[in-house]
Amino acid sequence: MEALKGMLSRMKLSAAERKGIRVEVDDGGRVGSAEPMAVEKVLAEKLVHVDGLANALRKIGCSIKGVACKDLGENHFLFTFRQAAGKRRALEEGPWMFGRDLVVMADFDPTKMMDEMEFAFIPIWVHVLKLPFGMIKKTTGEAIGKEIGIFMVVEADGDSLARSNSILGGH
Numbered sequence: 001m002e003a004l005k006g007m008l009s010r011m012k013l014s015a016a017e018r019k020g021i022r023v024e025v026d027d028g029g030r031v032g033s034a035e036p037m038a039v040e041k042v043l044a045e046k047l048v049h050v051d052g053l054a055n056a057l058r059k060i061g062c063s064i065k066g067v068a069c070k071d072l073g074e075n076h077f078l079f080t081f082r083q084a085a086g087k088r089r090a091l092e093e094g095p096w097m098f099g100r101d102l103v104v105m106a107d108f109d110p111t112k113m114m115d116e117m118e119f120a121f122i123p124i125w126v127h128v129l130k131l132p133f134g135m136i137k138k139t140t141g142e143a144i145g146k147e148i149g150i151f152m153v154v155e156a157d158g159d160s161l162a163r164s165n166s167i168l169g170g171h
Contacts, residue, residue, distance in 0.1 A: 035080050036087035037108035041119040042075040044101035053077060056098055057090065076114060092152070095122045123152060 042048045054069035057079065068080040081087040090096070096103040104119040128144060141154030 035082075036084045037081065038079050038087055038090055039072070039106050039108055039114075039117055040077045040079060040090075041104045041106075041117075042077070042098055042101050043104065044075055044098075048075050048077075048098060048101070050077060053098055053103075054079075057096075072114060076117075078108070092123055095124055121150070124149075 040053075042053065050069055050071040054067065057067055057069070066082045067086060068082075070078040070080075072078055079087075079090065081090070091105050091107060094103070094105065096105070102122070104122055106117050106119055106121070109117070126144070126148065128141075131140070138154050138156035141156070142151050145151030145154065
């Protein structure tokens with residue numbers, strides 16, 4: 001082991017190698033991907049099998065046109081949705097579980113590396129109990145949602161009365 005460390009310490013980069021390489025990417029002037037994509041992290045102690053995870057995601061709303069799944073290692077996965085509605089549902093209508101493990105989705109950003117991706121947002125429906133009838137309004141839901149995290153939506157009719165006591169927010 002010491003011999004290997006000694007060999008590595010003697011390795012030097014040439015001037016050309018230190019300079020680096022500039023790569024031009026022709027993407028037709030677009031930034032990002034033409035297909036709707038999301039990156040997913042499964043919070044599990046054991047490694048998750050990509051085929052089982054892809055099958056589970058197909059069942060929750062991507063069954064019409066499908067979804068492709070690529071294993072990125074360490075329970076990180078790249079999903080390519082064949083329809084934008086599948087991606088929207090995956091990102092906004094969670095939280096999702098795979099078995100007993102929490103799945104956290106993040107929008108795909110082609111400018112980031114995996115260690116720069118943030119898996120810190122989970123959309124959660126909150127059901128508020130024992131609200132007086134006069135407070136079952138959209139404005140009440142927004143205020144509660146903003147207090148507990150990031151407010152996303154409250155189910156409300158056109159006259160601003162809430163249809164239920166449920167609020168979608170994330171944290």
